[in-house]
Amino acid sequence: MADQPHTYIPEIDPPGQDPALDRLLADVRACRLCEEHLPLGPRPVVRMAVSAPVLVIGQAPGTKVHQTGLPWNDASGDRLRDWLQMTDAEFYDPARLAIMPMGFCYPGRFARGGDLPPRPECAPTWHDALLRHLPHVRLTLLIGQYAQARYLGARRCRSMTETVRQFETFLQDGFLPMPHPSWRNTAWIRKNPWFERELLPVLRQRVRDALLR
Template sequence: MSDDLQSLIEDMRQCRLCEAEMERAPNPIFQLSDSARILVAGQAPGNLADTTGTPFNDPSGDRLRDWMGVSREEFYDRSKLAILPMGLCFPGYDAKGGDIPPMKRCADVWRQQVLDLLPRIEVVLLVGGYAQRWHLGRRVEKTLTATVANWKSYTSDRMFTLPHPSWRNTAWLKRNPWFEADVLPDLRRAIRSALSGS
């Protein structure tokens, strides 16, 4: 790993910028290596990720790995797969028990610095609306459904637009069967190609 990336990782792990606004102590959770070929651009760590220190270490992660067609071992191989959420720490819960949005400061401070040090990325998974808005900018559609439905327009930039794999989106998946039928086969092929280095 480059000295620049290693130094940045150490700085990120010590980040306390949002401490005064958080329910829990800051606990930045991510997975990075400059040899990674796949980038999972997520939202923010959930409760189980926060308590275990492992990103996507929950049922959402199981569903995401199924979508990708990868094993846990492949998913957590940092030499091949980077995980960089929009917010590095678990943001806490809202009044209804859902996760509150990622802390905005994370992306402003860290995101572009990290991306500039990941030269081998071949496939980017934009998981959820926050990642899609940041990475796509003006190209994002008015709704997440429209952005995901327009997925083919982003694959030329090696990006796949995905809904969040949370159980809360199970109804969305049932209403939009085209996602599993049309998007996932192409996603799995792209992932497999990136993992094999071909």
């Protein structure tokens, strides 16, 4: 899987947005709340339109996303689009998918490797306000343990694996928990073949259904 940023660069702010959402997105992108903790400085990454029927809530941008300002513009995004069976143009159409991470900026790395968790300030500060501008969302993809912790709360199972395996339980409320598509989870995917056999077909069908309504 090539680990290169995409050459496909859509408009950051597509035309025809709701003015209130435009102002809110501008406020999010100007946020400097946790600037002192960010090794590469702030560059909040978020993308959405009022009409979006599908919402993707991931973790936090990596370094390649920080460089381009385009969410999921890396190898993890390649895998996610493969899971969704979406082209770049479809994925980056905010009228189809809203993209709102748990942390809007690159948080840095652990000394032993791997990215730090999303900054804890982002979701409490911005998520509820942004969600009020997404009245048409029918399906929310909760990618990784941090999104699942916030949006499933005590309903989560004891492990991320078991939470994802019980995905049908959460679909009735419009949530679909998923593992992160990082290369670090390749071994997990191989160890849990039910994910590709059982969850991915449901994911693709639910996304198609949401987009067609």
